[in-house]
Amino acid sequence: MMATSDAVRARTVLPVDVARRVMWAFVIANVAVVEGLFLSAGEGKNDVLTVAKWFGLHAALLMMFQLLLVARLPWLDRRIGMDRLTVWHRWIGFTLLWTVLTHATLVVLGYAKLDDASMAKTFAALSGVPASLLGMLAAAVIVVIAAVSTRSVRRRLRYEVWHGLHLLLYVALGLSFVHQLQETTTFTSSAFAEAYWWGLWLFAFGALLVGRLALPLWRNAYHRFRVVAVVPESLNVVSVYVTGRHLDAFPARAGQFCIWRFPGHNSWWTANPFSLSAAPGGQGLRLTAKAVGDTSAGLRNVPVGSRAFVEGPYGAFTSLHRSRPGTLLIAGGVGITPVRAMLEEQTGGDVVVLYRVRSEADAVLLNEVRHLVELRGGRLHLLVGRTGENGVPPLGPSTLHQLVPDLTERDVYVCGPPAMTTAVLAALRELRVPARQVHSERFGMA
Ligand SMILES: Cc1cc2nc3c(=O)[nH]c(=O)nc-3n(C[C@H](O)[C@H](O)[C@H](O)COP(=O)(O)OP(=O)(O)OC[C@H]3O[C@@H](n4cnc5c(N)ncnc54)[C@H](O)[C@@H]3O)c2cc1C
Structure with a gap:
């Protein structure tokens, strides 16, 4: 036990810092090459x-970077986390939109100036040129994707509808890729330029194909996941037990989640993220889901023996990021699932669990959590009540400090619905818990 604590204490550079530095180095090196090619x-x-050309080149670079961010490469995902990578993807997406629009506007403006014609006339003339037309179509698709990704529109759309529209991104990519091949000025300015652009595109598409297609297909063919039991935990929560071949080789850690499909039961495109609610061992995997919509409610009826298609494991909400010997695990409602798994894996150091629920009946997996906390010699505080009751925020700074006075000395893991997670993270900032000690998972879209 002592050895684990010392190892945790001695770690000064966290895996997330390493991954960030690698990402920054990659970005800076490529921006430098692109500036060199441009000059x-x-x-x-x-x-x-x-200037239009400069924006076009940077739009291409942003697109390739977008592909890397959504490729779900295990090395990056485990260190940075899919939620944070998705936030970066979102911001780079909007940067890409403005870069593409600026590029397109400047191209029209530039040719209008060259031909001494109006912008409308130039626009009409350019749309008759195949290479320009492809670029215009790609820009139009990017505008549509950006529009449905704004918070106000996104909130009104069902996840599946939004996701389907978002997949148009691949159409935009295809169009802009051909557009670039036809607008060859910089791409073919030298043998190095040509090799560099092809290499970079190959790398970005390769990463996407490996992370999103090859790896999940290979893992599912290798493990052949099947449902072995479906166990109701309460009126609206169910656990699904999945087994497979060679599960000791499935590289999951407690705290991670997978994207689950049950093809015999649901359609192929129905895929939902659920955390592992027990530490993954060689024996099997378990998810525990609260019924909030059709798919989660329908898990109760998944036939035993049916196939499961499991993508992942994903997420950085694991002990890989621990930097202190002591741990505070905070869960809201069904957010207990990864916390329950982490408790099973927890070795070394003192552990405190805060489990916030509306009523004791809502405290899913409570007996298991109690048992594991006892086994680890830790403390469990079950915080029962509705938000706004008594006027004191249930997980506000004063309550947190009162329950866990040494929380600044601990790694704090927070998991729950987005609103709760945001409130707890704000409280931790107010209590000056160092950011590197705070780890969170939101059960919602980033
Ligand atoms: C990383 C992560 C881990 C999660 N772990 C658990 C868990 O262990 N137990 C649990 O009960 N819930 C968990 N959730 C929440 C769970 O994914 C949603 O409740 C579930 O997908 C809802 O699906 P539905 O079709 O039943 O409901 P819907 O009514 O269709 O969806 C409700 C909301 O869930 C979200 N959602 C739906 N489908 C997806 C999707 N494919 N990807 C991302 N978000 C989606 C959307 O925000 C949607 O608005 C987790 C969510 C995330 C992001």
Whole structure:
């Protein structure tokens, strides 16, 4: 036990820091190469077209970076987490939108200046040129994707509808890729430029194909997951037990989640994220789901023996990021699932669990949590009540400090619905818990 604590204490550079540095180094190196190519490829037909070219090159770079962020590469995902990578993807997506629009506007402006024509006339003329038309179509698709991804529109759409529209991104990618091949000025300005662009596109598409297609297909073919039991935990919560071949080789850690499909029971495109609610061992995997919509409610009826298609494991909500010997685990409602798994894995150091629920009947997996906390010699506080009762925030700074006075000395893991997680993270900031000690998982879209 002592050895684990010392190992945790001695770790000064966290895996997340390493991954961030690698990402930054990658970005800076590629931006430097692109600037070099831009300068060496020579100017455009006029000043405006030169600047347009600069924006076009950077739009291509942003697209490739987007592919890497959504490729779900295990090394990055385990260190940075899918939620944070998705937030970056979102911001880079909007940066891409403005870069593409600026590029398109400057191209029209540049040619209008060159031909001494109006912008409308130039736009109409350019839309008759195949390479430009492809670029315009790609830009239009990017505008549509950005529009449905704004918070106000996104909130009104069902997840599946939004996701389906978001997949148009691949259409935009295809169109802009061909557009680039036809607008060859910088791409083919030298042998190095050509090799570099092809290499980068191959790398980005390769990462996407490996992370999103090859790896999940290979893992499912290798493990052949099947449902072995479906156990109701309460009126609206159910656990699904899944087994498979060679499960000791399934590289999951307690705290991670998978994206689950039950193809015989649901359609192929129905895929939902659920955390592992027990530490993954060689024996099997378990998810525990609260019924909030059709799919989660329907898990109760998944036939035993049916196939499961499991993508993942994903997420950085694991002990890989521990930097202190003591741990505080905070769960809201069904957010207890990864916390329950982590308790099973927990070795070394003192552990405190805060489990917030509306009523004791809502405290899913409570007996298991109690048992594991006892086994670890830890403390469990079950915080029962509705938000707003008594006027004191249930997980506000004063309650947290009162229950766990040494919380700044601990790693704090927070998991629950988005609103609760946001409130707890704000309280932890107010209590000055160092950011590197705070780890969170939101049970909602990033
Ligand atoms: C990382 C992560 C881990 C989770 N772990 C658990 C868990 O262990 N137990 C549990 O009960 N719940 C968990 N959830 C929440 C769970 O994924 C949703 O409750 C479930 O997908 C709802 O699906 P539905 O079709 O039944 O409901 P719907 O009414 O269709 O969806 C309700 C909401 O759930 C979210 N959602 C639906 N489908 C997806 C999807 N494919 N990807 C992302 N979000 C989606 C959307 O925000 C949607 O608005 C987790 C969520 C995330 C992001």
